[in-house]
Structure formats: structure tokens, C-alpha cells
Amino acid sequence: MTISKNDLLFERAQKTTPGGVNSPVRAFRSVGGTPRFITRAEGPYFWDADGKRYIDYIGSWGPAIVGHTHPEVVKAVQDAAARGLSFGAPTEAEIDMAEALCRLVPSLEQVRLVSSGTEATMSALRLARGATGRDKIVKFEGCYHGHADALLVKAGSGLLTFGNPTSAGVPEDFVKHTLVLDYNDVAQIEEAFANFGDEIACVIVEPVAGNMNLIKASPAFLTRLRQLCTAHGAILIFDEVMCGFRVALGGAQELYGIKPDLTALGKVIGGGLPVAAFGGSAELMSKMAPLGAVYQAGTLSGNPVAVAAGMTTLKLIQAPGFYERLSATAARLAAGLTAAAKEANIAFCADAVGGMFGLYFSVTPPNNYAEMMAGDRERFNLFFHHMLDEGVYFAPAAFEAGFVSAQHTDEVIDATIAAARRVFAKL
Numbered sequence: 001m002t003i004s005k006n007d008l009l010f011e012r013a014q015k016t017t018p019g020g021v022n023s024p025v026r027a028f029r030s031v032g033g034t035p036r037f038i039t040r041a042e043g044p045y046f047w048d049a050d051g052k053r054y055i056d057y058i059g060s061w062g063p064a065i066v067g068h069t070h071p072e073v074v075k076a077v078q079d080a081a082a083r084g085l086s087f088g089a090p091t092e093a094e095i096d097m098a099e100a101l102c103r104l105v106p107s108l109e110q111v112r113l114v115s116s117g118t119e120a121t122m123s124a125l126r127l128a129r130g131a132t133g134r135d136k137i138v139k140f141e142g143c144y145h146g147h148a149d150a151l152l153v154k155a156g157s158g159l160l161t162f163g164n165p166t167s168a169g170v171p172e173d174f175v176k177h178t179l180v181l182d183y184n185d186v187a188q189i190e191e192a193f194a195n196f197g198d199e200i201a202c203v204i205v206e207p208v209a210g211n212m213n214l215i216k217a218s219p220a221f222l223t224r225l226r227q228l229c230t231a232h233g234a235i236l237i238f239d240e241v242m243c244g245f246r247v248a249l250g251g252a253q254e255l256y257g258i259k260p261d262l263t264a265l266g267k268v269i270g271g272g273l274p275v276a277a278f279g280g281s282a283e284l285m286s287k288m289a290p291l292g293a294v295y296q297a298g299t300l301s302g303n304p305v306a307v308a309a310g311m312t313t314l315k316l317i318q319a320p321g322f323y324e325r326l327s328a329t330a331a332r333l334a335a336g337l338t339a340a341a342k343e344a345n346i347a348f349c350a351d352a353v354g355g356m357f358g359l360y361f362s363v364t365p366p367n368n369y370a371e372m373m374a375g376d377r378e379r380f381n382l383f384f385h386h387m388l389d390e391g392v393y394f395a396p397a398a399f400e401a402g403f404v405s406a407q408h409t410d411e412v413i414d415a416t417i418a419a420a421r422r423v424f425a426k427l
């Protein structure tokens with residue numbers, strides 16, 4: 001029996017890296033088994049250390065929207081690298097990127113570039129608190145906004161009690177201002193504002209949630225958030241790190257026609273390199289240092305190589321028909337998988353928004369965290385591993401959304417559905 005190189009690498013990795021990985025979900029803890037160590041990627045595919053090819057439905061958790069190693073992106077990165085890796089001084093390319101983001105995302109007048117989604121949401125939160133002079137924040141159970149202390153919080157023991165840390169090392173004191181409510185629950189958010197309206201600095205939400213599988217906000221929910229924030233002088237933050245440039249060119253705010261006060265972006269805008277951003281009105285953003293009193297900074301912010309990857313990606317996704325095709329691809333996958341499951345009598349459904357999709361081992365798509373948790377996770381794990389054997393790589397946890405790229409052709413989607421048909425028959 002030949003030993004898998006993935007097994008050997010995993011064993012080696014665990015000696016010098018906690019859990020063998022540099023970001024927890026990569027470790028396959030939820031689904032069990034050995035993570036695949038990736039050696040290269042191209043278009044809709046990547047290859048592991050044993051040379052096995054997979055159709056990749058993670059796309060680096062969102063960034064790879066034009067497909068892996070797109071020749072134009074690679075060339076732009078090579079050219080930028082040859083001119084210099086980092087300057088710690090401003091460049092024209094950063095202006096180009098800020099202009100592009102402000103033109104494409106409806107609510108943006110000014111942006112600040114940072115290097116990760118965590119930094120973007122953490123800084124937006126600080127700005128919201130700095131601008132309002134208030135401490136309390138509202139988030140929703142199951143929404144992930146990066147790993148800043150105040151945002152690693154789950155719901156408290158009862159409605160309108162403040163939250164509990166979800167990570168060791170986060171002091172209770174740091175989360176005592178964070179109120180955690182149920183996603184898509186209009187009555188709860190109304191009650192929160194009735195109780196604490198003049199103390200709430202901001203409401204932060206994933207307008208299309210992608211960290212509790214895929215869950216769409218109801219238009220009524222987002223509309224009410226907008227109304228309540230405006231009425232009470234609170235800042236509405238859309239965390240579009242995942243759904244920005246993913247569900248539509250202008251993000252979820254374009255899709256729903258609702259403008260937040262602040263937006264956090266990441267993933268796609270870096271095209272696979274570390275670029276993220278937060279922004280809003282010029283007036284609000286003027287409260288940031290060096291103009292205002294809210295401090296935030298970064299050695300590698302607006303890095304020229306990363307910005308080159310991001311700008312080229314932003315150019316490619318503006319091609320006519322790009323989002324129509326991307327949406328049709330994700331919809332084809334969702335419909336095909338649903339039909340294949342039905343043939344095998346499996347309780348399963350799927351949904352898609354733009355280039356993002358959700359797979360659910362339940363009869364209807366969930367509307368919030370509790371409904372998502374009620375899905376059949378054991379069956380997902382079996383499905384995941386059988387699909388992996390078939391050469392199809394879905395996110396290694398039932399709680400994650402999936403992503404297609406412009407390189408996922410109909411043939412690639414149909415091959416995936418054919419594999420799923422074989423797998424559903426075994427479940």
C-alpha cells in the first residue's frame with residue numbers, strides 16, 4: 001500500500017504548526033480525515049500532494065472568482081513584483097483601487113485599504129464607536145466577521161442579554177457591549193432598539209450570510225435594520241467581505257437596494273492576495289487618522305503586488321455578462337444537485353446567490369443559525385468524503401458556503417452533478 005503524501009505532510013505539519021494548519025477550518029476537524037495539501041491550481045481545479053485533481057468549490061474561500069492562476073492576474077502580479085514588493089509610501093495604484101471600489105459599490109465615497117477582512121471589520125467597528133461615542137454593538141448569531149475580540153461572541157443565555165465569548169482569551173469585559181441576536185428576526189432587533197436605542201453604536205451584519213452555510217437575509221430584515229439605525233443614529237455596517245463582488249458586481253447592497261453607512265470588503269478585491277477595505281461616506285471616513293481621532297494603520301496596507309492582483313480581478317469581473325454567467329453556473333449546480341438528491345430520495349436542497357451557493361441536508365434552506373444547525377451533519381460528512389474521492393472539493397464543514405468561478409464551465413458543473421448522483425445513491 002502506498003502512503004499518501006497528504007498523510008505524511010499532515011503528520012509533519014502538526015509537529016510545528018498547531019493542528020497542522022494556519023486557519024482552523026482547513027484541518028478537516030468537522031468532517032474528519034486528512035486535509036489535502038495543495039501543490040498547484042488552474043482554472044476550476046487544484047491538485048493535491050498525491051497529484052490528484054479536484055474541482056475546487058472553495059476558490060480560496062471566495063477570492064478566486066475569475067478562476068485560479070488567471071494569466072492576466074499572474075502577469076499583473078509578476079510585473080508589480082518586478083517594480084518593487086512594498087514601499088510604505090503611497091502609490092497611484094492605490095488611488096485606482098479606491099476609485100474603482102467607490103464607483104462599483106453603491107454606498108462608498110471613501111475607502112481605506114487594509115490586508116484582511118478581520119482588519120476591515122475591526123476598523124469599521126472602531127470607527128462606528130468613535131463616530132457615535134457609543135459602546136454597544138449588535139451582531140447576529142452565525143455571522144462571522146473575522147477574529148477581533150468584540151466579534152467573537154455567541155448569544156447570551158436569553159434574548160437581550162449580552163453575549164458570551166466564543167474563544168478562550170477573550171475577556172468577558174471585552175464582549176459585554178456586544179448584543180447577539182437571531183439572523184432574520186425583525187422582532188428581536190426592534191426590541192433591542194426599543195431597549196438600548198440610544199446606546200447602540202452599530203449593527204454589523206452579513207447581508208448574505210456565508211459563514212453558517214449560505215443564508216439570505218430577508219429584504220424585510222435588512223430594510224428594518226436600515227430604518228432602525230437611521231432612526232436611532234446608529235451606524236449600519238454591511239460585512240461584505242464574502243458577499244461583496246460575489247453576489248453581484250455592487251455586492252449585496254446593490255442586490256437589495258439598501259445602503260449601509262459602512263462596508264467591509266475583502267477576498268475578491270485582492271484576487272487571492274491580501275487586500276481588504278472598509279469605507280463609507282466621506283464625512284464618516286474623515287474621522288479616520290490622519291484626519292480624525294480614530295486610529296488605524298498597516299505596514300503592508302495597499303501593498304503594490306496585492307493591489308495589482310486585486311485591480312486586475314476587478315477589471316475582469318466588469319466584463320459584460322460576467323455575473324449573469326456566474327449566477328447561471330451556481331444555479332445550474334444547485335438545481336442539478338437538488339435533482340440528483342431527489343432521485344435518491346435524500347432530504348437535501350441547495351440554493352445560490354450570484355457566484356455563492358449553499359448545500360443543505362434538510363428539506364428547506366435554513367433562515368438562521370439554529371435552523372442551519374438542525375441539518376443532518378453526519379450525512380454531509382459522508383457526502384463530503386465521497387465527493388472528495390470523486391475528485392470534487394467542497395468546503396470541509398457543513399457550516400460553509402461554496403463558490404464557483406468564471407472557469408467552472410457547464411461541463412465542470414455537469415461532471416460534479418454526475419459524481420453527486422453516484423454519491424447520493426450510496427448515502
Ligand code: PMP
Binds near residue numbers: 115118119145210241
Ligand atoms: N467577514 C466575513 C463575512 C468573512 O467571511 C471573513 C472570512 N471568511 C472575514 C470577515 C474575515 O476575513 P479574513 O479571514 O480575511 O480576516
